[in-house]
Amino acid sequence: MLLSKSCVYGLRAALYLAAKNDGEYHSLREMSEELNISFHFLTKILQQLTSDGLMESYKGPNGGVKLSEKGKKATLFDMVIAIDGPGLFTQCALGLPGCGSQEPCPLHESWIDTRASIENMLRRTTLIKIAEEGKAKHFRLTAEGKFSW
Amino acid sequence: MLLSKSCVYGLRAALYLAAKNDGEYHSLREMSEELNISFHFLTKILQQLTSDGLMESYKGPNGGVKLSEKGKKATLFDMVIAIDGPGLFTQCALGLPGCGSQEPCPLHESWIDTRASIENMLRRTTLIKIAEEGKAKHFRLTAEGKFSW
DNA sequence: TAATTTAAAGACATTAAACTCTTAAATAGA
DNA sequence: TCTATTTAAGAGTTTAATGTCTTTAAATTA
Ligand code: FES
Ligand code: FES
Numbered sequence: 271m272l273l274s275k276s277c278v279y280g281l282r283a284a285l286y287l288a289a290k291n292d293g294e295y296h297s298l299r300e301m302s303e304e305l306n307i308s309f310h311f312l313t314k315i316l317q318q319l320t321s322d323g324l325m326e327s328y329k330g331p332n333g334g335v336k337l338s339e340k341g342k343k344a345t346l347f348d349m350v351i352a353i354d355g356p357g358l359f360t361q362c363a364l365g366l367p368g369c370g371s372q373e374p375c376p377l378h379e380s381w382i383d384t385r386a387s388i389e390n391m392l393r394r395t396t397l398i399k400i401a402e403e404g405k406a407k408h409f410r411l412t413a414e415g416k417f418s419w
Numbered sequence: 420m421l422l423s424k425s426c427v428y429g430l431r432a433a434l435y436l437a438a439k440n441d442g443e444y445h446s447l448r449e450m451s452e453e454l455n456i457s458f459h460f461l462t463k464i465l466q467q468l469t470s471d472g473l474m475e476s477y478k479g480p481n482g483g484v485k486l487s488e489k490g491k492k493a494t495l496f497d498m499v500i501a502i503d504g505p506g507l508f509t510q511c512a513l514g515l516p517g518c519g520s521q522e523p524c525p526l527h528e529s530w531i532d533t534r535a536s537i538e539n540m541l542r543r544t545t546l547i548k549i550a551e552e553g554k555a556k557h558f559r560l561t562a563e564g565k566f567s568w
Numbered sequence: 569t570a571a572t573t574t575a576a577a578g579a580c581a582t583t584a585a586a587c588t589c590t591t592a593a594a595t596a597g598a
Numbered sequence: 599t600c601t602a603t604t605t606a607a608g609a610g611t612t613t614a615a616t617g618t619c620t621t622t623a624a625a626t627t628a
Binding site for chain 2: 271272273275278281282285346357358361363364365366367373374375376377378380381383384387388391394395400401403404409410411412413415
Binding site for chain 1: 626
């Protein structure tokens, strides 16, 4: 898969929060149930996004997480970088160490173009924008489509 | 990573054979040493390509593997399908089961375009063509660049 | 202060990918 | 026929990703 499971779960959760778009904290329990993601696993992932500054968390009753100001401006690219790191956008298609025009592998020229088109696609869209669209068009965010924006 | 390690190793080996472009069988021992790939692991991968008809193998002294006729016409896409399967070209970017315009996820429209551009990139080039270019321009095929076409 | 709710942190378990080893089967050549 | 060479097949191991559980810390409510 292009993105790791952690990354996909993080994205779904971020889109959930972006769709709510209230300033409220939403608990991980609520989100894990709505989105059909393991509670503890989701916790791990969102901790990472919180420490990365894309989300803010609050402990105690009525606590939870919400998008930070930074998170509200974030693109899908920012999310992928935060969770999976930059590898997808920097690594050689043949897995060779270092990827550059200095000592390219046979796939280099083709791959850097394709890689850039993936990156552009992810940079193009903010969480908020895609969540608004999802809400308007009733796109699905879970396996069963049972989640309603 | 976009492609699995198995897939990358398979590609490197296929490019090795495509570059030789003699009708000869090349032993797995030779290839694993030239390409810095674990002998036994490479064996597994090439067995798969052989049973898929992209390569032919021959046992005994002076045996080994070579590209089949099908393999000589094969593109990078054919190789990826043979080793990693079609998932990359069919699956939902958010990991949801089934991916189609029937019940799209919020990334669907963006993703199918990007996915197609990956697929086109891989379909565009045959092993032979890319190996010829690699040979002509002395591109590297191993970590240290020690392999010489 | 005490009880409850929630995230944080980290240990632990499971699974799938990556890698290794051993034995069997086919072929060639002495 | 015997031995060496090579792929085939399959079992076994290691490692990294994924998923679960327990304990701790912070905040709220009573
Ligand atoms: S060196 Fe291989 S893709 Fe750049
Ligand atoms: S449904 Fe998600 S990418 Fe097609």
